[in-house]
Amino acid sequence: MSIITETNDAADAHAAIVDAYRARTASSRAWHERATQSLVSGVSGSVRHFSPYPLSCVSGNGCTTVDVDDHTYIDCFLCGATLLLGHRHPNVMAAIADVATAGSLVLNPASATDVAEQLQRMVPSAERVRLVNSGTEAVLNALRFARAFTGRTKIVKFTGTYHGMDDQVLVGLDGRGTRLGNGIPPSAVADTVNADLDDLVGLADLLATGDVAAVLIDPSMHHCGLWAATADHYQTIAAMAATTGTLVIFDEVISGFRLAPGGGQEYFGVTPDLSVFGKALAAGEKLGAIVGRADVLAVADVSDRRSGPFAFQSGTCSDSTFAHAAALAAMTIYEQLGAQGAYAELGARANRLGDGIEQAFARHGIPCRTNRLGPIVRLFLTDGPFDRQHCSRLPSRPIDAFHLALITEGVLTLPGSNDLFLSFAHDDAAIDEVLAATERVLDRFDIAALLR
Ligand SMILES: Cc1ncc(COP(=O)(O)O)c(C=O)c1O
Structure with a gap:
């Protein structure tokens, strides 16, 4: 059952997610303030930046990464899908x-x-x-x-x-x-x-x-x-x-x-x-x-x-x-x-993740469809036609806010990119954890309000 603690207003729902992100990532914020004094917008590439300020990570191991505040994340960004074997194989x-x-x-x-x-x-x-x-x-x-x-x-x-x-x-x-x-x-x-x-x-x-x-x-x-x-x-x-x-x-x-x-x-x-x-x-x-x-x-x-x-x-x-x-x-x-047939297994994990996310959203009465290809899952917050024309015109603000909220619950995806990338290091337990984090996000934040 949903425990919605925020108002139903989209701006408030968004602000609640941003506040939660700020509360969790004080060291990333301090790092970013320093970084912007030398690196343009504090990053080494436009897609690595997101609002209110990007996360800074210090290490990675397998399917996890650790940020400067010492939080561990299931890493579904994988440095822009580069780490198909996970960190530090x-x-x-x-x-x-x-x-x-x-x-x-x-x-x-x-x-x-x-x-x-x-x-x-x-x-x-x-x-x-x-x-x-x-x-x-x-x-x-x-x-x-x-x-x-x-x-x-x-x-x-x-x-x-x-x-x-x-x-x-x-x-x-x-x-x-x-x-x-x-x-x-x-x-x-x-x-x-x-x-x-x-x-x-x-x-x-x-x-x-x-x-x-x-x-x-x-x-x-x-x-x-x-x-x-x-x-x-x-x-x-x-x-x-x-x-x-x-x-x-x-x-x-x-x-x-x-x-x-x-x-x-x-x-x-x-x-x-x-x-x-x-x-x-x-x-x-x-x-x-x-x-x-x-x-x-x-x-x-x-x-x-x-x-x-x-x-x-x-x-x-x-x-x-x-x-x-x-x-x-x-x-x-x-x-x-x-x-060894591991590609089929990884594809099956991506399908389980996509199905699980859709079901979690459905339980909260929020429209969500996913596209999957190999180990990649994409989310579309819509109950409109499920095709490229319609989905490419969806506003990015709600889905970006959802990804920011996922960070507050221990899953690293990149607001602005709307991807969940899996690696061969993501086992079934990692998928369970991403699904559990999705549930926590949907319980904690008024994601439905973001769509209004
Ligand atoms: C399909 C595709 N082609 C080319 C590139 C560019 O690769 P790079 O970022 O290594 O220059 C990317 C990067 O995301 C890509 O997704």
Whole structure:
């Protein structure tokens, strides 16, 4: 039974959650006041900031993390879904420690080849590999390679998807085709076309122009609410692209290693021309990868520049042996977990979490639906149509407040991101704890008032 202690007014309900957060996180607040004197808005990236001030954590272990006030949380943020093995997986830590004495940057280390060979073994499309530092770098280089290879200029992405920080893809994240923030000239996005993932006729028209170098797909459709298409749909897009000489690029920064050991392309049964990886690739160290067709990646081959197009790509810190060691250890574990059926188990845990959250909300008479894909769960506080169009227009304030309230009950999610990410370190007890925390939030705060 609900014990509602706040008024039914949305502003009061919101204020009660903020007060509870403030009461619990005095040291985070003090840290943030200090941090803002040096770091812009006190953080190292816009999404890490949330109101009234962000949480500061000091350590992590498995599926838990500890904040500066010494509270332990079930971590469902996982540093933006990077820690698919949880914090400090012993094999990853040992692999980094093993190489640490030799220094983190040496010239052309053999470990880069080890990583590339492991990617070739695991990822269906990986004929060749180029390593970089982040998902953003991987995306921008993949787009350059696609343009160099095809001699075309346009890129099609799908409305609502996020593909990193490069100017040309920071457009259409909101579903309206606007650029995200200032500082992005119209010319930077002039060759980026935002298409509707459901509209295959419209896509066919775009491809028929013969000017599209690549269709860029996040197979998880994560940013716009985890509204992934079916395998058939992606296969149809790949077939349409192939007949028009357009490349398909899978952005596997979210889906990679998370939906299956071979990523979204294994999960959906599509072999893209190029794919990009980041986040879980190195389980917390910084590494990105562009993988794909040997003939396409040959555009970056500096050993033979006498024929064919050439695309420049380089990065001072792309050969971190720490990152390589972590990636090798992590990918080896993903491969083993795949063979053991652990991906299905993790997906089942995410389903139990999604079902449990929906039931908890229903018991409190509050509309809530969840989307799940692999180990990711998204919440939508609505009883309207359960589709991408409707759900992408829901106001963010109520769901952000719910996530802030979860923090006050010991579950770390990120207000502003609306994700519950699970890792292989989240066992059944962790799911129980997240569900118990959800119940406590619904008992303690007037979440229904937030929707009024
Ligand atoms: C689908 C997708 N692509 C690319 C990126 C950019 O990766 P990074 O933050 O490592 O630059 C992200 C980051 O969240 C992402 O979700």
